Amino acid sequence: MTSLDRWTAHTLMSDPGQQAEAIAAFPDEAGHLAGIIQGLLMHSSWLAEYGLDTSKLRPAARQTLPIAERLADIMQLDDRPLAQARPADRRSVGTCRDFALMLCAFLRSKGVPARVRCGFASYFSAAWEDHWICEYQNAGTGEWRLADAQIDAMLRRRNHIAFDAADMPRNVFLMAGEAWLKCRRGEAEPESFGHESTTGLWFLKINLLRDHHVLNDRVTSEWDRWREAPQASRQVSQDELAWLDDLAARPDQPLVAHRPDWLV
Template structure:
């Protein structure tokens, strides 16, 4: 089983707390769970696409919350059962990581090995955009598959996404380690990877570290503060390359604590 069972246990971030019984009553299929998540969450960067004003949402929209806390916010905004579809203005606003983390928590509740992955998606901006998805174990096929619970009808139409969001083809999503290796082999341009105006090998490095942390049950980390790094610090020192190469190739290895200023 490729040691997939290690990803059934909840992490502090994915643990739904008192909501576990409500999640147990939800459907098992990945597609239906994606739909339920789309009915309770809204991506903070896309609120205008739903006809809303960003000022309607507080600072938690940009901060990844533990699943238990996120579900508290969902029910505070609308106390209906989780499977009830909420209008956009009554959903909880988060980011792609919240969508992935919520699906991960749901699946673990149902005994399905699942983990959040940090990397880059090719289905939003045309190039490789910083993105988080959920990876789950398909026991019948004996393989890991990707699901992007964020892809609802609006995003599908706007970005002309034709694939099944419950089984994202690997060619459309690269884990951070895969992106790093492609850049190091000169098979891809580092400038194609990033978030907004921040691109390049330095940003790929940030995601390599975040993916390593998340695979060790740390869905958030000091590396999430990459926006605060001054431009002159957005480099990859030569002495860091060997470690980053190793983490890219084996992101699930035991956690290596890396101070944010050590590789800056």
């Protein structure tokens, strides 16, 4: 398998299952596919913006499901063809990783090399916010582009987003490794990266490990359980810095078998 074949082959997480034939009929263009996804998914943190009750989240809302399961959930809510947008209250509720994984799955189904990436976005708040996007290869130029399928009309209005969400500028989203190295070089403050009130070098490490896992075909991992970590363990020791620097510089290296400290 070549390096590009690796990113067109489905994994258990990206395989669309029974919806493969329907997806094969979709157009190849990432922006068009993102538009279809926006008619299928809702982000659990933005329900109120669409007039939905935030207290009635279903169990699947905060889990990153395999795409076959997520599509089955969508069809159970509304069995119209996937290309038809659902009303907001009949979409499946997930997180940014579900949007990224679904775009990745759709692109792979069209023969386009694609992968999910973990890092930090600058377009949700003044800080760099924990986020997941899809990275795909442009057929014409061969370059890898960034796409955020979550950026719909509401988010554009609310956050004044003007860039092309299917070909994002590299300075609006930083891969976890890029963010880590900027902080290590003193070009950015670790406290400006994180998830809500959890910020700093420790959370940069969390996303660095998660991006490393996803580049080894593991979209989910034990590092997703970071909320279980006691405050005392939320630190980065001096003896970790060298291997984390190397991991940040080469996130696609073979999987480093390193369990979260709080689970060891």
